[in-house]
Amino acid sequence: MSWTSLPRELKLQIFETIIQDCYGNKRPQRGLASLAAVSIQWQAFFESWTFRELTLGQSDLSAFSDITEGARKVRLRYTRRLWLRVKLNTYDSLVCRLPEDEATIRSNNAIFTGAVWNLLTILSAANGSLHGRGITLELSAYSPSDLHHCYRDFKMADEYPFITKDDLVDQNVFDRYHETRAAEQATHRSHTLDDMKRFRGTEPLSLISVQSGSIQYGVRGAARRLPRVNIVTGLILRRHSYRNISTGALEMLIFQSFIGLEMLRDEQWRPVEHEQQELVRTSYFSNILRGAYTLSRLYVYQDNDRGLNQDNPMTRDIGPGRQLAAKSLSLTELSIGPEIDSTGFLWEFFPALLKKYGYPYFFWPELRYLALSCPDLRATEKGFNQQAIDNVLRAAASAASCMPELMTMELWYGDRWSTALFRYSGKTDPPTVTWRSNWKNSWGFDLIWSKEVKEGWKETATVYLDYTREPDFSIEPLDEVGSQIWDSLGRGVVRHLELKEMVLDPVSLKEVEWEADHGTSLWKETCLPKRNRRASHLRRIRSKKRSVSHAQLLIPLTRATRQRNIALCKEYMSIAYSPTDNKGGSSVQHLCHPDSWFWAPATFPGCETPMDYADSHAAVMASVADLSIVRFDQAWAKDGHVLLRYTAQGSHCGEPYKGIGSTGRRAQWSAAAIFEVEGGKIRSFTKDWDQKTMQIQLGWAPVEESDDPRWNAKALGNPEESRKNKG
Template sequence: MPPLTMTRWTRLPTEIRSIILEMVAENYRFKSEQYARAGYASVCREWQPVFEQRNFQRLVLDQERISDLEQVMSTNQRRYYLRHLFLRVRLNNYDCTVCKSKEDNRTIRNNNAIFSTAIWNLLVILSKWTGFAGSRRQQGLTLEIGAYSPGDSKHTFRDFHLEPDYPYQELKDLETHWEAYKLRADKLGLDSLNDPHHGWVNGSRDDVSLESKQRIMGTLTIKAKLPEFSAFSQTFPKVEIVTGLLIRRQFYRKIAAKSLRKLLRETFTCLRWFRHEAWHDVDPQQQSCFEKIYKSIILRNLPSTLRELYIFEHFNKILHPERSTRRANRPLGKALSKSSRLLENLSAAFLVDAEDFFANLWPTNEQNLNVIPWENLRKLALTSRLLHPLIGRGKINKMLINAGRAAAFMPKLEVMEIWNGGEGYACLFRYSNDDGEPKITWECNWGSHVTLDYTVVHCWANLPRHGQHPHGNLTTVVNRLPRRRKQVKTYAATIRHLKLRRSVLHLISDYQLSWEEYGNS
């Protein structure tokens, strides 16, 4: 700042200077000059703490910037500022000669090596942040992980969020609504996009080959036996400072289940919450293998400190034209039910089914005397394929009664939502108990009479927590959702009606899904 300007600045009252600095810091957006806010911190000592606190709240790294992290974050003060660390690994690029083919073994090995080295180097640095880990645990550090190739957004798939300069990285960026999407659409002229080689004809995409899908949906395995790790133990570094792990749907490539298991078992031993938004694999055999190992993660490898678990299995009509008819993995649903007893918040969409989660609650000769309660569970959201217009009401009623029986073992339950949605149909069952006023809500857009069976209402009304009133003091609400097909394209239409919407999907993921369904992407 020039001397004359600085003199004028120092003449302002301290309170006014503070307000101005706060306004400048808060006015930062994705379209601002990339490094402008970083420069503000170097103006003077008065400015430094104001802007450093925001500059270091969230950091985005690729593998080339990891080496600078230790030096940049050398002080405890900057580490205290850090809330969210996003490792966005950039894999090798590819061209049109291979964009329609599955990755070969050499490419897979190279990608695994790049990803493994990046993960390992970051964990080694974070494992050293132990001096104040205990005091930070309540606040915690969120680690987000994703991987992409620059070629993923240039060929058959032109998804905006696959581009390296995708602007919506912070929740604050969403305040601009669809601005960046609209600017991009205008710039590229998506309505007239014509690229027959990649399946685009006048803005529409033809059928996509299996190999093209497999190209962007690779699985990344962390290899601890690479030569550069030979001097270290094959046990992953223990990172106490990370209390939240985030893997969003933004990138199609998934982390191999066995690598995820190793991370949860050896590295992230202090996790308070884990959000995992993975894509359903287009290779049925690989998906089956993933689910088998994921079951062992759920049963045996979740950290004992975990209190919030959010799982979402994504799919869409282009990548998975038959996915909506597939039944969820039954053993996986039962495993999640068994291992969720210590959780406070749980959401699981599509990878498991509510029918399986509540399967053990149907009356038996023992009358469920050995049920272990969910003593701390407050919020629960599950999907079920049974909430579909082609399923008989008897099966639906049985599942909802099972859910009611389970709720009797959830003394702190505030909200439970069971939902489903797809092309042309949407359905939601909700139980809520706000300030001692229990209510069940049934909303769907199919059937000649939108009603809730008496046996279901009776079961929920007689929960012990509802007091001694005949049938309790339960309120029942029944609503019809929009029926027009244009308004109900995918499960996104149902998500908009969920009270636990923010548990089901990360806000940025929800934003992306909304644009893909209702926007012009």
């Protein structure tokens, strides 16, 4: 039986079996190109996989043009998502903490412009050929050097495997990958604000003038606009790309090129420089939405880095929200947060303004899903502002009365201490109105539904949204614990939203959830202003405390923090046990607090600090010149403690030891180390060492050879066999 005679259903089963058997749940398009060459039918099927999701750099665009030009542009029908990763100039350690100079900025803008222009030119050739299907384009830019200097986020690496929702099929795979990479990337040198001037302080990338004579796009010197591309229906800028793209560049792309854009997702980080913040704040929504007539879905998630933005904290500004309310009347889905104050979106509907001016001329005829971050939904241990929250919830009810198609509205907020969300859901009759927060579990109080809030939502549901029954109201606790809220800056609340995959791209959402569970902060005490760091340091030195308080050591730590603590202690031991790296106390000083202490009086008399231990060990390694750690038998952390049990080996092949000449004898022994870690540095080190085993094997112990396994060099050299010897 020939291939052509097989039923279509059987062919499809064979194709799917090939994909599953060969590649499992891995990204299959990386190895399917050869299968597409078997026949025309095989080509059509397997190219639908290979072209479904594409990741391209600017160096790939020439080949991409060749395989999609002319009649081959039909391949773009298969493309659902295309990610353009623009590779910028590299830099070295001499400038990694300095802002980019003007020449570098111009060069990077030229690289970015050229890559975007070339891609748009390729895509424009396929205009009108996709028969109603469109491409979602993701844009990002990075320097290969970004991953090797101050801010080492493994999610920037080329080999990061989680790109789309399809890559998230196995939660265990995601967790293991992130736990492993987080432990590998952990550094024990705290970042300072000055460290990040290049990576996070450089102005956002811009599209340079297309009339530039130094870069030729078509007719030299002629006034040109960006190529018009109607097959791009979605544009994404995700949060794991730290190089921002300017509002002006987005404006040009939307107005000049993406004439069929339906969806915009912008997850770029909040700018560091105050001037950039003001530019985004004053012009983003008014400029981006002006003339974007085809846009129906807008998702903006602007997060901040608490270390970088501490000199320019977020201030309440309802202006952007008010602009958004006026410009969003044609949207079907809208999500804004968390560093953008969305209260302004509801401002015209606040009770006092409605009473004075009446209803505004706002009407959202097609808006179905709405998610807004709202700083008024906050509390502290001292309580919350019931009146402010009531005003917001009443304004939300009034605004909902102007949204006849509304299915779900969620207002939410999270900071280091509190998380809360409000949800209206019209998926059932009666609809539901829900309040959830961590307040009850944290402080013992919670919101109370006011009469005005209930009446407002009852009227909206039954009069304006045509439900036959009044809403059901409920108050439920959030199960966020204190450490999760602190580590995620409250962003973990997003996982509890019904509209969470609207608020964040699915991969970004999974990353935020992981950060909430495992910790996010690479910032330590050195992110404080210098005068505060100095004062804190002096207080510790003057107090001369020799131990960490019990309460401090029992603070629950995230898994990522525990892994970083283990990596710190392993780094210390690796240096201490290295004949080449251990130059004495100065070799490990950067890993320890200045007033740290060491305890092992029986085996290391006279050693009072971890630096003293390194000095003593360096002296021993002058004799045991090939000393090394064979393996770490156990390594675990709990709260502020780390335990390492390890096996070491070496031979007396160096200098004489206390008058004993080089014997050449070899030894293997075990030891245990208990560390206390505070603020990313070692506070104390307690050592338990099988000294007798080592010294007898090396011939250093003042004893005679014996058949007793407790004193027999051969038995001590093979402890596993000795423990089985019942004699």
